[in-house]
Amino acid sequence: MGKEITNRSEDYSQWYLDIVKKAGLADNSAVRGCMVIKPYGYAIWENMKAELDRMFKESGHVNAYFPLFIPKSFLSREADHVEGFAKECAVVTHHRLMNNPDGAGVVVDPEAKLEEELIVRPTSETIIWNTYRDWIQSYRDLPLLINQWANVVRWEMRTRPFLRTAEFLWQEGHTAHATREEAVREAHLIHDIYATFAEDFIGMPVLKGRKSENERFAGADDTLTIEALMQDARALQAGTSHFLGQNFAKAFDVRYLGEDNQEDFVWATSWGVSTRLVGGLIMTHSDDDGLVLPPRLAPTQVIIVPIPKPAPEITEVAEKIMAACRGLGIRIDLDTDMKKRPGFKFAEYEMKGVPVRLGIGKRDLESNQVEVARRDTKEKTSVPLEGIAHYLKDLLDEIQDNLFQKAQDFRAEKTTYVDDFNTFEEVIREKGGFVYAHWDGTKETELEIKDRTKATLRLIPLEDDNETGKCVLTGQPSERRVVFAKAY
RNA sequence: CGGGGUGUAGCGCAGCUCGGUAGCGCGCGUCGUUCGGGACGACGAGGUCGUAGGUUCAAAUCCUAUCACCCCGACCA
Incomplete structure (x- = not known):
């Protein structure tokens, strides 16, 4: 008891907060809009990070690190960019404190005002392109394929753990290319990597497409996005890859001399x-009993619970199982807590979403078996000790597949093709999910739809299904269906 | 920034209307009995009542100011 979580059907948003809290992923902090990521939550992020980092490096990228602070003037170099971020910047104005002359505490020393204010980076395009100017002279310096793991700050009005926090952890890739084609190809390559990661590791199916001009990243010529559907039938933008054209090269005067001795701006x-991905993971798989982790990202994939409590003869068997499992790369642990009772532990590991639990008690020892409990289906079976490691390896794969499949089925169920506006409004209001509809391509229509239904244009699919039609709102001709949804 | 609400033990709350020196549940510690789905008993530790002023013999309670946080909107990875 005392660990009850709100049912999804009652209050989805409270359910989410309960999971974050009770699974030990994050806490609110003393700082408005900023969370403390607890060890268990951070371990999930570390697993994500490790895999993404591997994928980036395999595709030729390297890591580097740029400053947390950006001179205010840098931000305004690119007009669209500054417009997009100006309203949510944290600004450093002074560099020193002093004892309060009126009494206790410290105050900002007015003498220590900065000549030029510093912005805590909301994203690093400006400081990086200012640096790239010095790094790039010739086509031989290109491409420059750099990634940075960092924290950024965006002073959001309303925050939610992982989904939207004032400070968040992320990776930001910034690449420079000699040609437009190569840069476009890069943006698509990363888009593919993101989609692969989301589906194969988070087990979160995503739609791939491009953003409308209106939803595009501030300063980009083209924004590619992956969009996932959460269990409350709302969309989550899970990753974006931008083709920036020559906008930042022009703003920071980054030119290179080509093989043909012609000077041009860099692409x-x-x-x-x-860390929003952690929020997506939670909302894709978890249930009313707590977190459900996809095995590939679970900090612990298999937990062994001795029944009724740790004892030498159980530990001996557990050690053998663990050695065999670790040999196959399975992350497995033994619960050695003497105080808590088994029932409590079962509930606790379910809350934490550990994919598989092994129960070992006297009757298992006698029959040379263990009890195997899956988190995803809640099924329990007795499995012979012989060959248990391979059994578990296969089971973890099966759970990973099952979670992905379930999420895909859910998305399919919540995807609707709509051809008239009444139905559109009704589907958005009643059913939610992704709505494929024709759109006349104008910003006005997009905004009016948002205004009337709260649904936003999530993406324009990349592949043309060659189905022309009439805009669901205006009846004007449309070349393809686009995807609308209410989003986070 | 608009509208609503809350600050009392680690967490969740009662007490405030009608001032009298702080209580309940969970959690925490010790011991015992338990232990195959969130155990039980006994004893115990823990609170500048958000902060600063004011009224009063006396303030968690009344008054003033202030800060913080939460919820609903507008902004957003």
Whole structure:
């Protein structure tokens, strides 16, 4: 008891907060809008990070680190960019405190005002492109394929753990290329990596497409996005990859001399995913009993619970199982807590979403078996000790597949094709999910739809299904269906 | 920034209307009995009542100011 979580059907948003709290992923902090990521939550992020980092490096990228602070003037170099971020910047104005002359505490020393204010980076395009100017002279310096793991700050009005926090952790890739084609290719490559990661590791199916001009990243010529559907039938933007054209090269005067001795501005991309992915993971798989982790990202994949409590003869068997499992790369642990009772532990590991639990008690020892409990289906079976490691390896794969499949089925169920506006409004209001509809391509229509239904244009699919039609709102001709949804 | 609400033990709350020197549940510690789905008993530790003023013999309670946080909107990875 005392660990009850709100049912999804009652209050989805409270359910989410309960999971974050009770699974020990994050706490609110003393700082408005900023969370403390607890060890268990951070371990999930570390696993994500490790895999993404591997994927970036395999595709030729290297890591570097740029400053947390950006001179205010840098931000305003690119007009669209500053417009997009100006309203949510944390600004450093002074560099020193002093004892309060009126009494206790310290105050900002007015003498220590900075000549130029510093902005805590909301994203690093400006400081990086200012640096790239010095690094790039010739086509031989290109491409420059750099990624940074960092924290950024965006002073959001309303925050939610992982989904939207004032400070968040992310990676931001910033690449420089000699040609437009190469930069476009890079943006698509990363887009593919993001989609692969989301589906194969988080087990979160995503739609791939491009953003409308209105939803595009501030300063980009083209924004590619992956969009996932959460269990409350709302969309989550899970990662974006931008083709920046020559916008930042022009703003920071980054030119290179080509093989043909012609000078030109450099072409750019930038791309990022954040700790928001942890929020997406939670909302994709978890249930009313707590977190459900996809095995590939679970800090602990298998937990052994001695029944009724740790004892030498149980530990001996557990050690053998663990050695065999670790040999196959399975992350497995033994619960050695003497105080808590088994029932409590079962509930606790379910809350934490550990994919598989092994129960070992006297009757298992006698029959040379263990009890195997899956978190995803709640099924329990007795499995012979002989060959248990391979059994578990296969089971973890099966759970990973099952979670992905379930999420895919859910998305399919919540995907609707709509051809008239009444139905559109009704589907958005009653059913939610992704709505494929025709759109006349104008910003006005997009905004009016948002205004009337709260649904936003999530993406324009990349592949043309060659189905022309009429805009669901205006009846004007449309070349393809686009995807609308209510989003986080 | 608009509208609503809350600050009392680690967490969740009662007490405030009608001032009298702080209580309940969970959690925490010790011991014992338990232990195959969130155990039980006994004893115990723990609170400048958000902060600063004021009224009063006396303030968690009344008054003033202030800060913080939460919820609903507008902004957003």
